Amino acid sequence: MRDVAAAGASTGPRVLPRNDPRQYDDLAGEWWRPDGAFAMLHWLAEARAALVPPATRPGALLVDLGCGAGLLAPHLAGKGYRHVGVDLTRSALVQAAEHGVRVVQGDATAVPLPDGCADVVSAGELLEHVPAWPRAVAEACRLLRPGGVLVLDTLNDTALARLVAVRIAERLPTVPRGIHDPRLFVDARALVAECARHGVDLRLRGIRPQVRGMLAWLLRRARASRTVGAVPAGRAPRIVPTRSTAVLYQGRGVRKG
Numbered sequence: 001m002r003d004v005a006a007a008g009a010s011t012g013p014r015v016l017p018r019n020d021p022r023q024y025d026d027l028a029g030e031w032w033r034p035d036g037a038f039a040m041l042h043w044l045a046e047a048r049a050a051l052v053p054p055a056t057r058p059g060a061l062l063v064d065l066g067c068g069a070g071l072l073a074p075h076l077a078g079k080g081y082r083h084v085g086v087d088l089t090r091s092a093l094v095q096a097a098e099h100g101v102r103v104v105q106g107d108a109t110a111v112p113l114p115d116g117c118a119d120v121v122s123a124g125e126l127l128e129h130v131p132a133w134p135r136a137v138a139e140a141c142r143l144l145r146p147g148g149v150l151v152l153d154t155l156n157d158t159a160l161a162r163l164v165a166v167r168i169a170e171r172l173p174t175v176p177r178g179i180h181d182p183r184l185f186v187d188a189r190a191l192v193a194e195c196a197r198h199g200v201d202l203r204l205r206g207i208r209p210q211v212r213g214m215l216a217w218l219l220r221r222a223r224a225s226r227t228v229g230a231v232p233a234g235r236a237p238r239i240v241p242t243r244s245t246a247v248l249y250q251g252r253g254v255r256k257g
């Protein structure tokens with residue numbers, strides 16, 4: 001696909017193909033800005049962390065595949081895990097380490113960690129960026145110990161997801177333009193089947209940002225762009241369950257013994 005992203009590098013925008021991982025380098029300054037280009041990842045991280053149970057043993061390990069800059073870390077505080085993050089993007093890993101994540105630069109389809117090492121594996125907003133997503137799923141399941149928990153969220157391979165997550169969301173300040181290649185979106189049934197093949201019974205539910213919170217956030221952003229000086233921070237929109245998995249969905253499953 002020759003659709004391109006105009007990412008905001010300090011030397012002027014450079015044009016990259018959709019889903020090109022170098023976009024994360026160009027957007028490196030955005031990760032930890034709560035109202036920045038990755039704002040929605042903050043909201044999703046909070047919702048994902050809610051699926052993570054408290055650790056049941058000392059030294060329990062949570063492996064965060066495609067951890068980015070470690071946005072999950074603050075939401076795991078007090079749950080009792082060592083948080084190890086795996087990502088391709090070095091500029092993101094540097095920031096994850098600054099937030100207490102032990103980082104490993106690597107590919108989620110070939111993770112340099114041993115079988116069964118993880119009490120929890122998280123794959124937040126990752127699979128829809130991986131051309132061979134079933135390999136990343138196989139790796140996630142391989143890393144889990146029996147009884148370990150897989151948590152993830154991703155975008156469904158539907159016309160509605162392509163409309164909402166690409167055509168609409170990439171025109172809003174919630175999602176960087178060109179970050180998704182809709183050809184990589186993840187069919188929900190195929191994902192459940194792939195997890196089952198690797199011993200994880202994945203349960204899905206649809207999720208979405210709360211509408212009122214989202215509108216208030218967009219208004220605040222618009223006001224901030226017209227105002228000189230600081231606009232007071234407001235509450236971030238919450239991610240809430242929705243009946244349909246047709247666009248954005250979460251999954252949680254336990255690895256069989």
Ligand SMILES: C[S@@+](CC[C@H](N)C(=O)[O-])C[C@H]1O[C@@H](n2cnc3c(N)ncnc32)[C@H](O)[C@@H]1O
Pocket residue numbers: 021024041042044045065066067068069070071072086087088089092106107108109123124125126129130
């Ligand atoms: C949309 S971001 C999500 C980051 C993080 N999980 C979060 O929710 O804040 C996708 C991340 O996946 C990483 N990524 C993409 N393909 C990858 C792969 N094959 N292996 C490891 N990381 C990958 C990117 O570098 C980026 O940091």
